[in-house]
Amino acid sequence: MMPPDPGGNATDQVDRLIALLAKLPGMGRRSARRAALKLLRDPAGLMLPLADAMRATAEAVRPCRICGNLDTQDPCRICTDPNRDQETICVVEGVADLWALERARVHRGLYHVLGGVLSALAGVGPDDLRVESLLARVRAGDTREVILALPATVDGATTAHYLHDRLRPSGTAVTRLAQGVPMGGALDVMDDGTLAAALKARRPA
Amino acid sequence: MMPPDPGGNATDQVDRLIALLAKLPGMGRRSARRAALKLLRDPAGLMLPLADAMRATAEAVRPCRICGNLDTQDPCRICTDPNRDQETICVVEGVADLWALERARVHRGLYHVLGGVLSALAGVGPDDLRVESLLARVRAGDTREVILALPATVDGATTAHYLHDRLRPSGTAVTRLAQGVPMGGALDVMDDGTLAAALKARRPA
Numbered sequence: 001m002m003p004p005d006p007g008g009n010a011t012d013q014v015d016r017l018i019a020l021l022a023k024l025p026g027m028g029r030r031s032a033r034r035a036a037l038k039l040l041r042d043p044a045g046l047m048l049p050l051a052d053a054m055r056a057t058a059e060a061v062r063p064c065r066i067c068g069n070l071d072t073q074d075p076c077r078i079c080t081d082p083n084r085d086q087e088t089i090c091v092v093e094g095v096a097d098l099w100a101l102e103r104a105r106v107h108r109g110l111y112h113v114l115g116g117v118l119s120a121l122a123g124v125g126p127d128d129l130r131v132e133s134l135l136a137r138v139r140a141g142d143t144r145e146v147i148l149a150l151p152a153t154v155d156g157a158t159t160a161h162y163l164h165d166r167l168r169p170s171g172t173a174v175t176r177l178a179q180g181v182p183m184g185g186a187l188d189v190m191d192d193g194t195l196a197a198a199l200k201a202r203r204p205a
Numbered sequence: 206m207m208p209p210d211p212g213g214n215a216t217d218q219v220d221r222l223i224a225l226l227a228k229l230p231g232m233g234r235r236s237a238r239r240a241a242l243k244l245l246r247d248p249a250g251l252m253l254p255l256a257d258a259m260r261a262t263a264e265a266v267r268p269c270r271i272c273g274n275l276d277t278q279d280p281c282r283i284c285t286d287p288n289r290d291q292e293t294i295c296v297v298e299g300v301a302d303l304w305a306l307e308r309a310r311v312h313r314g315l316y317h318v319l320g321g322v323l324s325a326l327a328g329v330g331p332d333d334l335r336v337e338s339l340l341a342r343v344r345a346g347d348t349r350e351v352i353l354a355l356p357a358t359v360d361g362a363t364t365a366h367y368l369h370d371r372l373r374p375s376g377t378a379v380t381r382l383a384q385g386v387p388m389g390g391a392l393d394v395m396d397d398g399t400l401a402a403a404l405k406a407r408r409p410a
Contacts, residue, residue, distance in 0.1 A: 011277045017262050020255040024240040025233070035229040036262075037301050040275050043263035050225045052264065054256035057218050057241075058248035070245050072216045096242050 068113030085109040087144035117159040273318030290314040292349035322364040
């Protein structure tokens with residue numbers, strides 16, 4: 001008899017693979033099945049290399065003790081890079097945001113990964129975020145400016161306010177990302193909040 | 206200096222993981238980055254189990270020598286199941302279609318996975334498909350009916366015609382899936398081909 005498994009395929013092993021693949025962001029049960037089939041069709045060229053890459057990465061990559069970035073070395077390559085501006089710290093919600101800023105090559109200073117934003121709804125308080133280590137870094141010395149690159153949401157704004165308050169005694173300059181219409185953005189598809197922020201922050205042409 | 210890598214993160218290892226994840230169906234560079242981050246956030250709970258599941262599956266799962274299904278045993282669990290109807294073979298394009306039919310629990314006979322359909326454009330000829338092994342199975346004996354469950358496309362129809370011709374000498378009944386409006390399908394969103402097929406194949410109410 002075929003075991004009555006929900007995947008409809010005969011092997012527990014493949015079912016387990018599909019269940020794990022389905023946990024990846026953007027993957028549903030259906031796309032996980034397609035991914036599993038693609039892997040099964042090319043074990044030597046894709047499935048084993050991917051398994052090895054995951055194992056190697058899981059064993060090698062650690063959060064940086066200074067900024068929270070993920071890297072194979074600790075402190076990370078950004079914190080130990082003497083060519084970066086040591087006096088500016090850009091505070092981000094997560095590593096994805098740090099990567100996005102690095103891809104854009106717009107920030108030549110250091111980073112600090114908060115690990116989230118304050119959220120009453122999700123029950124995230126200051127103790128759940130890497131706030132104390134940020135204050136310790138700023139207190140320790142050379143920081144001239146802290147750039148709050150937090151999401152343009154209510155929780156992001158709350159977190160920015162909170163950090164601004166906590167950083168005030170240090171006397172360090174605290175700045176935020178500008179808000180407005182994104183590059184290439186058509187006005188008629190922007191939400192009201194973006195239009196209001198863009199109009200309020202208008203500059204001489 | 207930060208190495209000038211396209212992913213923007215500092216590690217070759219993570220870049221390699223992202224590049225491999227991006228090869229999965231439905232994954233772009235962006236979703237592969239999100240998947241890599243999710244894996245990095247939970248090495249013990251997700252990344253290592255997934256790596257192990259892939260390695261175990263790659264080592265254990267093989268195509269069935271009889272029908273082409275993928276299973277940890279060869280011949281597969283369907284071919285060796287004495288409770289299945291041994292006289293009916295359902296011919297499918299790929300293992301994904303076999304899984305879909307098994308999930309629906311609508312076919313209690315055997316299968317034959319062609320491994321594709323004939324395609325002049327993609328240069329797929331009869332020798333590229335598991336046609337001879339299908340004919341050999343039918344010639345060998347008990348088969349009473351071959352159900353062609355091929356895609357309702359031009360290539361699928363060409364392949365069905367070709368197989369029908371090749372199977373004719375055996376005297377075995379050859380049938381095809383019905384075409385029509387799918388369950389729950391609203392008429393006004395159906396394409397013309399589906400509406401034409403459904404009207405042509407109309408039945409007494």
